[in-house]
Amino acid sequence: MKKVIYLDNAATTKVRPEVVEAMLPFYTEYYGNPSAVYEFSTPCKEALAKARETVANALGAKDNEIYFTNGGSESDNWALIATAEAYASKGKHIITTKIEHHAILHTCEYLEKRGYEITYLPVDEYGSVSIDELKKAIRPDTILISVMFANNEIGTIQPIREIGEIAHENGIIFHTDAVQAFCHEPINVDEYHIDMLSASGHKFHGPKGVGFLYIRKGLKLRSFIHGGAQERKRRAGTENVPGIVGLGKAVEIGMAELENNKKKETELRDYLIGRVMDEIPYTRLNGHRTNRLSNNANFAFQFIEGESLLIMLDMDGICGSSGSACTSGSLDPSHVLLAIGLPHEIAHGSLRLTLSEETTKEEIDHTVDCLKKIVEKLRAMSPLYEDFIKKNRK
Template sequence: MSKLIYLDNAATTKVHPQVLEAMMPYFSEEYGNPSSIYSFAGKSKKAVEDARQTVADFLGANANEIYFTGGGSESDNWALKATAFAKKEKGNHIITSAIEHHAILHTCEYLEKNGFEVTYVGVDEDGVIKLDELKAAIRPTTIMISVMFANNEIGTIQPIKEIGEIAKEHDIIFHTDAVQAYGHVPINVDEYHIDMLSASGHKINGPKGIGIMYLRNSVKIGPFIHGGAQERNRRAGTHNVPGIVGFGKATEIAKETMAERSAYETKLRDRLIEGLTAIPNSRLNGHRTNRLPNNVNVGFEFIEGESMLILLDQKGICGSSGSACTSGSLDPSHVLLAIGLPHEKAHGSLRLTLSEETTEEDVDFVIEQVKANVDRLRSMSPLYTDYLKSQQ
C-alpha cells in the first residue's frame, strides 16, 4: 500500500492530538450535563463557557454572541430561516451569491417555496462576487445578505468587508458562511461588519458534529430548535460537551499557528498550482492569489474528474472533484458553471486541499501522478484525438 497522501482537507480534517486529549475527560470522567445545578455538572458547564470565550476572542465578539450548533449546515439553516421569518414584516427579499454551499442554496430554495424572494448574484471568472450587481439587487424589502467568506471548491476569498459595509449602509443583516475560512484566515466580526457567521469544527482539526453561530446581540431572531433552555433559549438540546471542548481547543491551536501554517501552506499551494497548470490544456479555477492558503483547484480538458480520482486513489492520494456534500452527483459543479466554464470543462476539475502535514515530496509526487494520469485518460478520449487532429 502506498503512503497515504491526504489532500481533501476542505472535506474534513484529522482531529489534532491535543484536541482529542482535551475532549477525552468529558466522555467519561466529567460527564455531567452542564444544564444541571449540582457541582459535578459545574465542571462541564465551565468547559463549555471557556470554549465559548475562546471562540468569541478569536472572532472579536462577545461570549454571549456565540451559540454552539451541530455544524455549519445547521448554522446556515438557522441564520437564513430564523432571519427570514423574524423580518418578514419588513420584507421578504434575500440576496446571496450563485456559488454558495448547498446548505445556503437549498435553504434559499426552501424559503422561495414559502413566499420569500431570493436574488443570486453572479461572480466573475475568478469566483469573486460582482459588487455592482450586489448593490443593484438591493430593494426596500431586502432583509438579509448572505455571502460565503471563502468558497469551498475554488478557494476564492470574497470582499467580505466591502459587502459588510454595503449591508450596514442599507441596514440589512449580513451573514457569512465562514466554514472554510474560519481558522485559516483572520476574521474580525466588527471590522467586517458581520452580523451572523457560521463555522464548523471538523474543518480546523476539530471533531465532526459541532459548529458555531455568531449572532450579533443587536440582531433579534427566534430559536432554531425548540424544546429546552440551552444556548440562552435559542438552540435546545443537551450540550455536546466533548465536541464543544474540542471546538474550543481547535480554535485555540488554529489561532496560535495561523500565520506560520498559512505561509507554509501557501508555499506548497503555489508549488502545486505551478506544477499542475504546466500540463497542457489545464486551467486554475479560482483567484490566483486571493484564495485560501491550502486550496488548489485545476481543470483539465478532455478528462473526467471522477476517473482521475479513482486513479489517484490507487496511489494513495485522496482528492476531490468538488464539494464532499455533492460527491454522489453526476452534475457538474454549480461553482464552476458560475465562473463561466462549459459543462465539459467543469467535469474535468480536481480539488486538492493541503494541510500543515503535507510535504514538498507529497506535492511533487502528486504532480507526477496527475501528469501521468492526464496522459493516460486523454489517450482513451476520442475528443482528445479529434483535438490533436485539429491542431495539425
C-alpha cells in the same frame, strides 16, 4: 495499509492529538449534564464557558454572541430561516450568490417556496462577487445578504469587508458562511461588519458534528430547535460537551498557528499550482490566482472525466475531490464551475486539492508526478482529445 497522501482538507481534517486529549475526560470523568444544578456538573459548565470565550476572542466577539450547533449546515439554516421569519414584516427579499454551499442554496429554495424572493448574484470568471451588482440588487424590502467568506470549491475569497459595509449602510443584516475560512483567515466581526457567521469544527482539526453560529447581540432571531433552555433558550438540546471542548481547543491552536500555517500552505499551494500549470497542458486554474484560500488549488483538465481521475489517484494513495464533499454522489458538474463560465465538458474534468500544515513538498511532487501520468493515460483513451490533436496538426 499503503501510505495515504491526504489532499482533501476542505472536506474534513485530521483531529489534532491535543484536541482528542482535551475531549477524553468529558466522556469518562466529567460526564455530567451541564444543565444540572449539582456540583458534579460544574466542570462541564466551566468547559462550555471556556470554549465559548475562546471562539468569541477569535472573532473579536462577545461570549454571549456564540451559539454552539452541530456544524456549518445547521448554522447556515438557522441564520437564513430565523432571519427570514423574524424580519418578514420588513420584507421578504434576500440576496446571496450563485456559488454558495448547498446549505445556503437549498435553504434559499426552501424559503422561495414559502413566499420569499431570492436574488442570486453572478460571479466573474474567478468566482468573485461584483460590488456594483450587489448594490443594484438591494431593494427597500431586502432583509438579508448572505455571502460566503471563501468558496469551498475554488478557494476565492470574497470582498467581505465591502459587502458588510454596504449591508450596514442600507440597514440590512449580513451573514457569511465562513466554514472554509475560520481559523484559516483572520476574521474580526466588527471590522467586517458581520452580523452572523457560520463555522464547523472539523474544517480546522476539530471534531465532526460540532460548530457554531455567531449572532450579533441585538438581532431578534427566534429559536431554531425547540424543547429546552440551552444556548440561552435559542438552541434546545443537551450540549455536546466533548465536541465543544474539542472545538474550543482546535480554535485555540488554530488561531495561535494561523499566520505560520498560512505562510507555509501558500508557498506549497503556489508550488503545486506552478508545477501543474507548467507541466500538464490544456489545464485551467479555477478561482483567483492569489486572492484564494492558502490551502486551495482547483484545476480543470480538458478532455478527461473527473471521476476517473479521482479513482486513479486513489489507486496511487492520493485523496482529492472534484468539488464539495456534500455533493460527491452527484453526476452533475459543479454549480460553482458552471457559474464561473466553464462549459459542462470542462467542468466535469475538475480536481480540487486542499493542503494542510502537515503537507510536505515531497507529497506535492509525488502527487504531480502521478497526476501527469494519469491525465496522459486518460487523454489517450479520449476520442475528444484525439480529435483535438488531429485538428491542431493540420
